[in-house]
Amino acid sequence: MENQKEHFRHILLFYFCKGKNASQAHKKLCAVYGDEALKERQCQNWFAKFRSGDFSLKDEKRSGRPVEVDDALIKAIINSDCHSTTREIAEKLHVSHTCIENHLKQLGYIRKLDTWVPQELKESQLMQRISSCDLLKKRNENDPFLKRLITGDEKWVVYNNIKRKRSWSRPGELTQTTSKADIHQKKVLLSVWWDYKGIVYFEFLPPNRPINSDVYIEQLTKLNNAVEEKRPELTNRKGVVFHHDNARPHTSLVTWQKLMELGWDVLPHPPYSPDLAPSDYFLFRSLQNSLNGKNFNNDDDVKSYLIQFFANKNQKFFERGIMMLPERWQKVIDQNGQYITE
Structure with a gap:
């Protein structure tokens, strides 16, 4: 390879002495040895060297750091x-x-931005996640319950959903800027419960009515009525297996009393674990992707959009969100309790 490089340089020197320019020499050399023999830029560099009076054809010894590394x-x-x-x-x-x-x-290494997680988990919290996942995984293997599972959560849906775009720029130029959505802008609070078949019940709360224990108990009563109407097989057989996160209204004493009254089997959910809540890792993610760039004028526009969004999702969509739970439980166990990042 080194001999061939030196041979090409002899040819370039020959053409330089004949009065040819770098471009002409490059074409003649490639006509004989092929287009990949030498780059035109390399020819130009050698011709510049010849013009300076340096006719040495060997590479100069490089100083500095060695390039070999294990x-x-x-x-x-x-x-x-x-x-x-x-x-x-x-x-x-x-x-x-x-x-x-x-x-x-x-x-094969590539540089990626770190993924945001809810918080740095303590050892006790990691152990709690492992324990919960192991318990749920074994229970489902012994007595499959995912088709009896109803899960739910709340999500704010804002009027103006800004979509951040990528733009081309030259080195040194400032990137384009996009303002974040105003956290105080108009928005609607969506409460939704669903299972592997689809949406069981959802509602929108009035703007100035926050979720507290009293509101949540009212919602559970409405949800129970919807279950009796839409999923009678659950009330007639083994009953509902219920999942929600550890938000304060969900874990208050009066809420637990209501759930006991309903006779629902409530699954354990480790703290700070949205990656194990189907609404967070699946339904709301899909919803937010569809909302990016959407703007609404009023509550009715938002509600109409959400109703249509749910109506357009078939059973396979909802089934996929529920049935991936065992895989996620196993992943948390395999990762020693760490968050599932995607």
Whole structure:
């Protein structure tokens, strides 16, 4: 390879002495050796060197850091601190950061933004997540209950849903800016409960009526009526298996008394675990994706949109959201309680 490079340079010097320019020399060389023989930019560089009076055809010895580096050392540094920059790795291994970038690319590493999680989990919280998931997984294996499961939650739906866009810019130019949605803007609070077949019951709360225990108990009564009407098989057989998160209105004493009165089997849910709540990891994510860029004029517009959104989802959609629970339980166990990030 080195001999071939030097051979090409002899040819370039020959054409330089014949009075040809770099472009002409490049065309003649490629006509004989193929288009990939030498880049035109390389020809131009060598011609510039010849014009300066330097007719040496060998590469100059390079000073500075060596470019050879053991991939295992790079992996070890990343495993010890996955936030290490290419320059930090280069300094530790005494090579150029360009060399590290090339090796990382060959190793298949890409740089990603950290994913936001609800909070840093303490060891006791990690153990609680593992314990809950193990319990639910084993219970479902012994007595499958997912087709009896009804789950629900609340979500604010704002009038103006801003969609952040990507834009092209040149190096050094400022990126385009987009204002975040005003947290005090008009919005509607959606409460929804669903199972593997679809929506069982949903409602919109008046703007100035927050969710508290009294409101939640009223909602549970309406939900029970909807279950008796839409899912009579649940009330006639083994009964409802109910899932909600640990929001204060959901865990108050009066709420527990109401749930006992209804006779529903309430599943345990570890604190700070939206990744184990089907509404959060599935239904609301799909809803928010559909809302991006949408603007509404009033509550009725929002409600009409949400009604249509739910109506357009078939049973397979809802079934997928519920039936992925065992896989997520196992994943939490495998990850020693850490959050599922996607």
